[in-house]
Amino acid sequence: MNNTNLAIIAIVIVIPLVSFVVYASDSTIQQNTVNSNLQVITSFYPLYEFAQKVGQDKVDVILLVPMGVEPHDWEPTIQDVQRMQKADLIVINGLGFESWIEHLSEINFHGNIIDTSTGIIKTDMLDSPEDPRDHSHASGDPHIWLNPVLAKIQVQNIADAFSKHDPQNEKFYQLNAENYKNELDSLDTKIRTELSSCSHDFIAFHDAFSYFAREYGLNQHTIIPSNNPHAEPTARTLEDVINTAKEFDLKIIFTEETADSRTAEIISNAINGRVLVLSPIEIGNDGSYISRMTENLNNLKEALC
Secondary structure, eight states, X not given: OOHHHHHHHHHHHHHHHHHHHHHHHHHHHHHHHHHTSEEEEESSHHXXXXXXXXXXXXXXXXXXXXXXXXXXXXXXXXXXXXXXXXXXXXXXXXXXXXXXXXXXXXXXXXXXXXXXXXXXXXXXXXXXXXXXXXXXXXXXXXXXXXXXXXXXXXXHHHHHHHHHHSGGGHHHHHHHHHHHHHHHHHHXXXXXXXXXXXXXXXXXXXXXXXXXXXXXXXXXXXXXXXSOTTOOOOHHHHHHHHHHHHHTXXXXXXXXXXXXXXXXXXXXXXXXXXXEEOOXXXXXXXXXXXXXXXXXXXXXXXXXX
């Protein structure tokens, strides 16, 4: 075999081999780059958005409860638990909202769970029998994200957790958190200003707005006096709500996206009123947290102002 043929054979063998090595190296680099991001699982929609705002392109955020699914009804599958085992952080609301968390210890789960309610005082610890605004049945209400002032604490808790587990990007996370908290400050000011001269009593569908009501000097009454939006009201409950609406001259009854609107319609028909949505923002939907809170504000203004 002459030198020319040997050279051709070498080219045929070596070039593909070098190309494969270069491709494999590039793929490894790309894979390592992707995997260098914090891998974060958030329990439900608002926390998913908060985590994205803080982490941006340095964090891969997964929503655990699928879009459109009511978190109150959700339980993790084996596959969900396996995904949580592989994540760097699992971000939860806390205050009992994720009831499935307490069962993870039974399966020897080892994961970094970040409770965003850290530093927030529960409403049932604040309320007293002498409180004239205590119409909320607030004991055990976990809906802290509906109060923008408390949502800021949740955002900061997320930023602190990201900073602890990825210290080289601490300034990035903290700056993003400050920027988003400024947006929440603007939302808080808007709500506070636009509801300041309005009446105070409203009828929510279920016990979700006690933190919101306390923050803005409102009185929450509910159709379903519990944290379960799918509980069935009794005839006595409906009668009591109708009497409450008449007592405070309320003409708007609030329902929720996933609730059976017929319940609110029965009440509204009895008082010649209307039904609007007051969203707990528990499921993913069109719009952002701030835009949906603004929709809530607009509907509250229609009811109260």
